[in-house]
Amino acid sequence: MAGSAAGESILFIGSIxxxxxxxxxxxxxxxxxSRGVGERGDVLGDxxxxxxxxxxxxxxMTTSPLTVYVKNTGTRAILTPDVSILLDGVISVSNTxxxxxxxxxxxxxxxxxLQITVNDLTVSPGDHRLRVVAPSGVDDTFAFAx
Amino acid sequence: xxxSQTAVFVIVFAxxxxxxxxxxxxxxxxxxxxxxxxxxxxxxxxxxxEAAMAITDVRKTGPTLIIEATNTGSTTLDLGGADLLIxxxxxxxxxxxxxxxxxxxxxxxxxxxxxxNLEPGVGPPPDNVALIADTGTAAYWRS
Numbered sequence: 001m002a003g004s005a006a007g008e009s010i011l012f013i014g015s016i017x018x019x020x021x022x023x024x025x026x027x028x029x030x031x032x033x034s035r036g037v038g039e040r041g042d043v044l045g046d047x048x049x050x051x052x053x054x055x056x057x058x059x060x061m062t063t064s065p066l067t068v069y070v071k072n073t074g075t076r077a078i079l080t081p082d083v084s085i086l087l088d089g090v091i092s093v094s095n096t097x098x099x100x101x102x103x104x105x106x107x108x109x110x111x112x113x114l115q116i117t118v119n120d121l122t123v124s125p126g127d128h129r130l131r132v133v134a135p136s137g138v139d140d141t142f143a144f145a146x
Numbered sequence: 147x148x149x150s151q152t153a154v155f156v157i158v159f160a161x162x163x164x165x166x167x168x169x170x171x172x173x174x175x176x177x178x179x180x181x182x183x184x185x186x187x188x189x190x191x192x193x194x195x196e197a198a199m200a201i202t203d204v205r206k207t208g209p210t211l212i213i214e215a216t217n218t219g220s221t222t223l224d225l226g227g228a229d230l231l232i233x234x235x236x237x238x239x240x241x242x243x244x245x246x247x248x249x250x251x252x253x254x255x256x257x258x259x260x261x262x263n264l265e266p267g268v269g270p271p272p273d274n275v276a277l278i279a280d281t282g283t284a285a286y287w288r289s
Contacts, residue, residue: 012150019154023161030165034172041176048183051190053282060234060274069236071229073194073282075186100236111227111280113236 047136050074054132054142055113063123063146068116069100070132070140078108082135087121088128094120194281196221201287202259206271210242213262215277215285217254225260226252227280232264233272240264 051074061067068085072078080097096117099105108114116132123146133139198219205212213230217223225244230237245261246254254260262277275287 008150012153015150015154016157019157023157027161027165030169034168036172037169038172038175041172041179044176045179045183048180048187051187051282053278055229055231055276055278055282055284057231057234057274057276057284057286059286059288060231060276062234069229069231071278071282073190073280075190101239113229113238115236 043136046076047138049076050078050134050136050138052078052132052134052138052140054130054140056130056142056144058142058144061123061144061146066118066121066123068118068130068132068142070114070116072108072110072112072114074138075110076136077110078134078136080106080108080114083108083114083116084133085116085118086131086133087118087123089131090121092116092118092121094118190281193221194283197223197279197281197283199223199277199279199283199285201275201277201285204271204275204287204289209265209268211264211266211271213264213275213277213287215260215262217256217258217260219283220256221281222256223254224252224280225254225262228262229278230262230264231274231276231278232266233274237264237266240266 051072053071053073055069055071066087080099083097085092085095096119097105098115098117099108100113100115102109102112125146127143127145130142130144131139196219199215200218201213201215203212203214211232225246230241241262241264243250243263244252246252247258266272271289273289276284278284
């Protein structure tokens with residue numbers, strides 16, 4: 001009788017331990033999944049709410065050095081260190097970014113204009129295509145002739 | 147064994163409820179973010195589609211450059227969020243006053259005329275002027 005009770009106790013404790021272990025692992029997986037879904041929502045929301053526009057005058061471009069004006073026409077702030085600029089498909093790795101009229105050149109608020117001065121790419125005579133890409137993946141392209 | 151099964155069932159059931167709540171919270175947060183972003187994108191696209199303007203005159207009176215423009219679109223524009231490029235250079239800080247239909251205002255309704263005054267300094271009138279609305283829509287003037 002006592003042996004039977006001890007056996008049942010062992011089975012009981014064992015089944016509880018196995019269940020708790022299983023539930024613990026499963027909880028971690030579900031919490032990670034939930035966090036991932038939430039973060040993906042943040043990224044998609046940012047992408048939808050972000051927008052930029054290259055506002056240069058195509059007939060009055062400053063090309064030496066190439067100076068590009070980009071307006072934040074979305075509703076989210078954009079981090080300028082992560083903004084990329086390409087000229088004819090070639091990415092610039094040496095450029096200066098200045099949020100005009102602001103003392104914080106790293107944060108580009110809605111409505112503000114970002115001036116990008118490209119130091120490492122030269123503009124040869126002919127047709128060109130500029131592309132500016134924000135960290136959210138939102139981009140704008142601009143064609144001009146020099 | 148009966149008690150063990152019941153205990154296991156209670157633990158699994160309670161945890162399932164808890165995790166369903168966690169998953170629901172993450173999903174609802176994502177859905178809210180996407181819905182908000184989608185609504186903002188729709189409103190922005192609609193305003194950009196409806197925005198249009200034309201620069202009707204650019205003249206210089208002394209040191210003051212006067213730019214006249216008409217809102218030819220079907221949406222009200224905010225001239226306080228507009229930008230100006232004079233001969234390709236950003237000149238927005240040089241704006242000294244904005245008038246809509248003769249009165250000081252930044253609200254530019256469809257069909258109305260606006261006058262933007264700026265002080266670019268002494269020199270000949272510019273050859274190229276670009277007025278960019280808050281939507282990113284641009285109008286150009288060539289001498």
